Amino acid sequence: MSKGASISGFPEWLPSERVVEQRVIDTLRRVFELNGFIGIETRAVEQGSSLLKKGETSKEIYLLSRLQEVGHESDTPIEDRLGLHFDLTVPLSRYVVEHSGALAFPFKRWQIQKVWRGERPQEGRFREFVQADIDVVGNGDLPAHYEVELPLVMVSALEELRAFGLPKATVHANNRKLSEGFYRGLGLSDIEGVLREIDKLDKVGADEVARLLVESCGANEAQAKACLALAELTAANGTELAERFDVLCESQAISHDSDAYTLAREGLDTLAMIVDEAAKIRPGSVIADLKIARGLDYYTGSVYETFLDGAASLGSICSGGRYDNLATQGSKRYPGVGLSIGLSRLVSYMLHTAGARASRVSPAVVLVAVWNEADRVQSNAIANALRARGIAADVAPKAVKLGKQIKYADKLGIPYVWFPAQAAQGSEQNSEQNDEATTEANGETPGDEVRDIMSGEQRPADIKSWEPDTVYARQTVSLKA
Amino acid sequence: MSKGASISGFPEWLPSERVVEQRVIDTLRRVFELNGFIGIETRAVEQGSSLLKKGETSKEIYLLSRLQEVGHESDTPIEDRLGLHFDLTVPLSRYVVEHSGALAFPFKRWQIQKVWRGERPQEGRFREFVQADIDVVGNGDLPAHYEVELPLVMVSALEELRAFGLPKATVHANNRKLSEGFYRGLGLSDIEGVLREIDKLDKVGADEVARLLVESCGANEAQAKACLALAELTAANGTELAERFDVLCESQAISHDSDAYTLAREGLDTLAMIVDEAAKIRPGSVIADLKIARGLDYYTGSVYETFLDGAASLGSICSGGRYDNLATQGSKRYPGVGLSIGLSRLVSYMLHTAGARASRVSPAVVLVAVWNEADRVQSNAIANALRARGIAADVAPKAVKLGKQIKYADKLGIPYVWFPAQAAQGSEQNSEQNDEATTEANGETPGDEVRDIMSGEQRPADIKSWEPDTVYARQTVSLKA
Numbered sequence: 015m016s017k018g019a020s021i022s023g024f025p026e027w028l029p030s031e032r033v034v035e036q037r038v039i040d041t042l043r044r045v046f047e048l049n050g051f052i053g054i055e056t057r058a059v060e061q062g063s064s065l066l067k068k069g070e071t072s073k074e075i076y077l078l079s080r081l082q083e084v085g086h087e088s089d090t091p092i093e094d095r096l097g098l099h100f101d102l103t104v105p106l107s108r109y110v111v112e113h114s115g116a117l118a119f120p121f122k123r124w125q126i127q128k129v130w131r132g133e134r135p136q137e138g139r140f141r142e143f144v145q146a147d148i149d150v151v152g153n154g155d156l157p158a159h160y161e162v163e164l165p166l167v168m169v170s171a172l173e174e175l176r177a178f179g180l181p182k183a184t185v186h187a188n189n190r191k192l193s194e195g196f197y198r199g200l201g202l203s204d205i206e207g208v209l210r211e212i213d214k215l216d217k218v219g220a221d222e223v224a225r226l227l228v229e230s231c232g233a234n235e236a237q238a239k240a241c242l243a244l245a246e247l248t249a250a251n252g253t254e255l256a257e258r259f260d261v262l263c264e265s266q267a268i269s270h271d272s273d274a275y276t277l278a279r280e281g282l283d284t285l286a287m288i289v290d291e292a293a294k295i296r297p298g299s300v301i302a303d304l305k306i307a308r309g310l311d312y313y314t315g316s317v318y319e320t321f322l323d324g325a326a327s328l329g330s331i332c333s334g335g336r337y338d339n340l341a342t343q344g345s346k347r348y349p350g351v352g353l354s355i356g357l358s359r360l361v362s363y364m365l366h367t368a369g370a371r372a373s374r375v376s377p378a379v380v381l382v383a384v385w386n387e388a389d390r391v392q393s394n395a396i397a398n399a400l401r402a403r404g405i406a407a408d409v410a411p412k413a414v415k416l417g418k419q420i421k422y423a424d425k426l427g428i429p430y431v432w433f434p435a436q437a438a439q440g441s442e443q444n445s446e447q448n449d450e451a452t453t454e455a456n457g458e459t460p461g462d463e464v465r466d467i468m469s470g471e472q473r474p475a476d477i478k479s480w481e482p483d484t485v486y487a488r489q490t491v492s493l494k495a
Numbered sequence: 496m497s498k499g500a501s502i503s504g505f506p507e508w509l510p511s512e513r514v515v516e517q518r519v520i521d522t523l524r525r526v527f528e529l530n531g532f533i534g535i536e537t538r539a540v541e542q543g544s545s546l547l548k549k550g551e552t553s554k555e556i557y558l559l560s561r562l563q564e565v566g567h568e569s570d571t572p573i574e575d576r577l578g579l580h581f582d583l584t585v586p587l588s589r590y591v592v593e594h595s596g597a598l599a600f601p602f603k604r605w606q607i608q609k610v611w612r613g614e615r616p617q618e619g620r621f622r623e624f625v626q627a628d629i630d631v632v633g634n635g636d637l638p639a640h641y642e643v644e645l646p647l648v649m650v651s652a653l654e655e656l657r658a659f660g661l662p663k664a665t666v667h668a669n670n671r672k673l674s675e676g677f678y679r680g681l682g683l684s685d686i687e688g689v690l691r692e693i694d695k696l697d698k699v700g701a702d703e704v705a706r707l708l709v710e711s712c713g714a715n716e717a718q719a720k721a722c723l724a725l726a727e728l729t730a731a732n733g734t735e736l737a738e739r740f741d742v743l744c745e746s747q748a749i750s751h752d753s754d755a756y757t758l759a760r761e762g763l764d765t766l767a768m769i770v771d772e773a774a775k776i777r778p779g780s781v782i783a784d785l786k787i788a789r790g791l792d793y794y795t796g797s798v799y800e801t802f803l804d805g806a807a808s809l810g811s812i813c814s815g816g817r818y819d820n821l822a823t824q825g826s827k828r829y830p831g832v833g834l835s836i837g838l839s840r841l842v843s844y845m846l847h848t849a850g851a852r853a854s855r856v857s858p859a860v861v862l863v864a865v866w867n868e869a870d871r872v873q874s875n876a877i878a879n880a881l882r883a884r885g886i887a888a889d890v891a892p893k894a895v896k897l898g899k900q901i902k903y904a905d906k907l908g909i910p911y912v913w914f915p916a917q918a919a920q921g922s923e924q925n926s927e928q929n930d931e932a933t934t935e936a937n938g939e940t941p942g943d944e945v946r947d948i949m950s951g952e953q954r955p956a957d958i959k960s961w962e963p964d965t966v967y968a969r970q971t972v973s974l975k976a
Contacts, residue, residue: 020593021577024538028597029604032535048882050859050889052907054513056504058539076559079568080613084558087568096502112501116509118856118906120892123510127793129540132561142538157893159871171519200759234703295879313641375599378531390640391775398776401529408531411601412638425599426533 018279023133023141025358033372035144035361037491038175039126042355045171046124051148054123056105058130063093064108066098073102076132098130102147103312103334107341110151110348119153119348120160126357140358147334149352151341156349158284161316161336162291162300168320168332168353169299179368179493180360183332185292186248188301188317189285190335192259193304195278196244199268200237205233206311212245213307216329240266245305251293252286255302259389269405275311278495284316314338318353325367331360369494374427377489379482380464381423382432387413396462399477400432407432424467428487432475435461504622506613506839514853516842518972519656519684520607521595523627523836526652527605530628535604537586539611542578544574546581557613579611580742583628584793584815584833586823591632591829600634600829601641607838621839628815637830639765642797642817643772643781649801649813649834650780660849660974661841662804664813667729669798671816671905673740673937674785676759677725680749681718687792688712693726694788697810721747726786732774733767736783765797787930792931796931799834806848812841850975852965855908858964858970859889861945862911868894873915877943880958881913888913905948910967913956914944 025037043053065075079087087095101381110121126146133141148167150160165185172183193212194205200423202208211226218226220242227238243262249255259282267276285302292300310319314337319330334353341348364370380400382393390413397407408428410419423431461474464475466483481487508516524534548554556578560568560712568576578684580586591602607627614622631641646666674693675686683689692707699707702721708719724743730736740763749756754798766783773781776877789798795818799812815834861881863874871894878888891900891910903919904912945956947964962968 021538021540021542024540026538026590027536028594029533029535034666035536036534047858048887049971050857050862050877050887050909052510052513052857053517054510055508055516057502057507058611059505059623061502073562075562077562077565078557078559078613079555081554081558082575082613083572085569087560090564092562092565109507118903122889130539131561132559142540150890159868163875163890295875354773356903376531376533377528381531387640391772394644394776397530398558406529406531409644410605411633422599428531 015148022135023139025140025143025362027361028116029317029460030372031365033375033489034178034364034370034491035357038178038357038361038364039144039146039490041174041355042126042171043124043307045174046148046165049122049148049167049170051122051124051167054106054125055111056099056102056109056125058098058128059096060099060105060108061093062091062095062097064099064104065175067104074131074133076130093346100131101129102127102145102354103149103337103340103350106151106352107337107348107350108146111341111343112351114153114343114348119151120156120169121151122148122149140483143356143358145353146357149334149350151348151350153348153395154346156351158287158435159291164334164351164353165288165300165320166292166295167316168355169296170321171330171355175360175364178491179364179370181325183320183322184316184318185300185332186306186330187285187288187300188304188306189315190313190317190318191280191281192278192285193244193281193307194266195274195281196259196266197241197274197278199263199274199278200233200266202231202233202237204231208233208241209307212241212305215223215245215305223306224358247304249302250289250298252290252335255286255289256282268370276425280459281315288316308333308335310370312337312340316351320353322363325363328359328363331356370491371494372427373490373492374429375424376408376428377425378406378428379486379488380405380407380430380432381419381426381428382407382434383416383419384410384411384413385434385436389413389434396432396477400480401412403477405480405482411422420465429467430482431465431467433463433465433472503616503621506621506843508771511853511856512842512846514856515845515851515972516838518970519659519838519842519845520625520627521908522835523652523838524605526648526655527629527705530603530629530648530651531649532603532605535587535590535606536608537580537590537606538585539579539609540577541577541586541589542574543572543576545585547574547576548585555612555614557611572734574655579613581612582610583608583626583835584630584818584821584831587628587630587632587833588818588829588831589821591831592824593826595634595824595829600632601637602632603629604632605629623825624837626837627838628833632829632831632833635827637817637832639768640772641832641920642765643769645815645832645834646769646799646801647773647776648782649836650777652676652836653801653813656841656845659972660845660851662806664801664803665779666781666799666801666813667787667811668766668769668781669783669787670762670796671757671794671798672762672796673766674725674762674788676741676755676757676762677747677749678722678745680753680755680759681714681721681747683712683714683718683722685712688749688941689714689722690788693722693786696726696786697807728783728785730783731770731779733771735769736912737763754869762796769797789814789816793818793821797943801834803844806844809840809844809873812837843941852962852971852975854971854973855887855910857909859887859907859908859909860967860969861886861888861910861911861913862900862907863888863890863915864892864900865894866915866917869895870915870930870961876957877915886961886963901948910948911963912946912948914946914953916942 078096208231224238227233289302308318313335317335320332332355336351338349382397384393393409397409400407462475465472529837558576689712705719708714770783787800794816798816801813813836817832819830863878865874878890881888943956946953
């Protein structure tokens with residue numbers, strides 16, 4: 015992104031960088047649609063009441079005021095004001111409730127849109143960024159198999175992005191019920207508080223989390239230690255997970271007959287199913303990792319975070335979970351499960367760390383040269399004929415010296431320059447340029463010719479049949495050698 | 496859009512409607528890229544100072560405040576606050592100045608993004624909507640040929656949208672210099688005022704505009720009448736335009752030697768060039784229409800509005816012009832010309848007036864049935880094999896009765912249901928469903944089969960080679976018969 019970007023936290027890509035972002039978006043959309051997800055877009059704006067309801071990020075909303083309201087903003091309670099959405103899950107829940115009569119359930123949707131977080135400006139934190147989400151929302155109930163299928167769709171999407179320099183991704187899964195049951199078994203009651211502190215583990219370290227658990231969540235030192243022991247537990251399969259968890263419960267004297275254990279076991283069984291089913295389809299792609307807590311408080315079961323090999327500093331690049339109570343209407347419930355990719359940060363990584371770059375800035379394959387301004391209509395006709403055949407074409411901005419026209423193509427990365435056949439009654443400028451541009455200077459008027467700028471090779475070409483090299487045919491993204 | 500949409504002016508499409516919008520966006524992007532335009536996206540947010548600078552819509556901006564700032568919004572002057580962009584031209588100008596060192600000029604860009612207008616809620620007015628823009632911005636100068644080429648790109652784009660029910664579009668062009676020269680020739684000096692009132696012609700009628708010109712712009716009745724006479728002038732070619740204009744000047748005693756006529760003539764020559772060049776490539780697509788004024792005050796030369804045959808009530812669906820002074824940095828100028836399609840209103844027209852509809856809601860071509868929950872892994876494997884071959888596939892949400900699974904596919908418009916081969920050791924449910932689902936009931940275990948829901952035809956199918964009918968292969972948009 016440009017160094018000169020003048021508003022901190024609002025990233026903006028240069029044209030060549032935007033090509034990478036656009037390809038990432040196109041790729042994700044393709045994978046999501048291959049998996050049967052339906053694309054929607056929600057309005058950028060929600061009622062304050064709906065934004066404030068859920069999620070710790072609700073502290074970070076941007077409220078709107080019309081210019082005419084300036085000075086009177088406080089007349090309207092925040093709940094009645096409009097604000098920009100801070101994620102795509104809260105809007106989805108509202109959309110599902112609002113349009114439930116028109117949707118087929120379970121409703122599988124993808125959504126790639128900007129979100130905004132009204133944080134303080136900080137280094138490396140975006141206040142406007144793109145999220146790419148998939149969710150499945152049921153009407154009344156939602157089968158658990160989606161809790162393994164959705165992370166796998168994201169894994170396959172992230173796998174496609176490896177072509178743009180993304181390292182291998184691993185989904186780390188946990189289950190809120192497992193954590194809650196264990197914490198209750200220890201005798202703790204401030205479950206949300208404990209989850210919030212555990213969520214800080216990677217940032218502040220175990221000692222500080224232990225201190226916070228004691229200070230803020232009413233834990234004694236032994237309980238704090240046990241919470242940290244749970245957070246250290248990881249497993250690649252369900253049997254291993256159950257064994258390790260039971261050892262831990264035993265050490266903490268949590269009985270298998272207790273309500274707390276029953277709740278934890280419910281979460282554990284779902285988590286075990288997830289890692290075991292995932293292993294059948296994509297071994298190593300999903301592991302159980304009991305430190306995963308998630309900042310958003312609307313999750314009720316499975317929670318996911320996704321990390322890239324060798325890019326731990328990026329944090330989780332794809333997170334989500336199951337939320338049973340976000341969308342409700344009277345007695346109706348619409349439980350959902352979904353994951354969200356923080357797309358802008360991924361693109362930033364691809365560009366600045368992995369060295370992804372566009373093969374060219376312009377979508378055009380061909381620049382049609384212009385001999386004289388009077389001949390521009392001929393060059394435009396050639397460009398239009400190529401476009402009608404699906405070949406993207408640009409026309410030189412000015413009938414300047416050919417060298418300058420070729421330079422313009424080169425600056426935009428356009429691989430071919432097309433030289434229109436010259437009329438017999440060539441002007442003086444024509445003759446001068448003729449020497450530069452035509453391969454045969456035997457006095458005959460040549461037809462149309464095309465020059466490959468890289469190789470310098472120039473050949474006769476027919477607008478009805480000419481095709482670019484397949485490598486050149488479209489903008490692509492590659493990695494720096 | 497949903498009747499229940501709860502925030503007035505913030506349209507939201509149902510999934511099947513979104514398919515139409517997405518196809519429109521895809522189509523425009525394809526046309527823009529075929530013409531060599533480079534895609535960018537700018538942040539949604541600009542500084543208040545930059546939003547307030549230009550355009551009558553600057554009265555309609557949404558300002559942002561972080562939740563923490565509520566109650567203290569007025570501490571910050573509006574110029575220093577952030578606001579949502581109300582168009583894509585002001586952001587482009589800022590982007591070009593900010594990134595000028597990294598761009599190749601002339602810079603041809605397309606941009607399809609949401610914009611926001613903080614208007615009062617009104618019937619039929621959107622406060623959040625999508626614009627689709629193309630612009631060319633030069634460094635220092637910008638050749639006039641773009642003033643005919645850009646409207647023609649839009650005409651060809653709108654032509655493609657006729658498949659979605661859009662009537663034929665005609666660009667109506669004018670030139671600010673022509674209007675200004677004529678008004679000055681009449682002895683009027685409040686040029687912006689006169690343009691503003693003339694812009695209301697279609698809304699309030701000639702009598703009211705005459706009254707406003709007298710009341711607000713210092714015109715006498717004869718001058719007002721002359722302004723209206725100019726606004727009535729249209730022409731399909733340059734010669735006709737020049738002749739009619741000169742007759743009008745003569746009747747108003749505007750001398751060919753005057754500065755006013757010279758200015759008007761400069762505008763007229765550009766306008767004549769535009770209609771004549773356009774007629775060579777797309778006869779009838781661009782006409783001179785001297786009532787076109789445009790609400791935005793940053794235009795300095797050509798201005799365009801576009802109307803659809805038989806849909807006058809929609810107003811202009813694609814507007815723009817040339818702006819020579821919007822982007823400046825010190826002594827540097829970046830003159831531009833561009834047009835903007837009001838995409839949301841177009842989609843609304845297609846859906847509600849033209850009857851455009853998606854062939855299906857789901858992108859999936861195939862729904863893979865599930866015999867038993869225990870067999871889901873087999874159904875998932877089939878779906879993944881199809882996806883790997885580029886065939887979008889969904890899997891039945893639950894292993895319920897086949898009739899219900901087929902109904903789910905039907906509701907989403909998925910044309911095929913895939914029946915996995917059944918294991919020899921079929922359960923009782925298997926046997927029961929077997930009768931419904933398999934064409935041969937001769938005791939042999941059948942392989943995979945595919946049913947075309949529409950025809951009811953069911954055939955053996957191989958995941959390695961099966962292809963859907965090409966008509967069914969992807970979501971399309973058609974018009975109601």
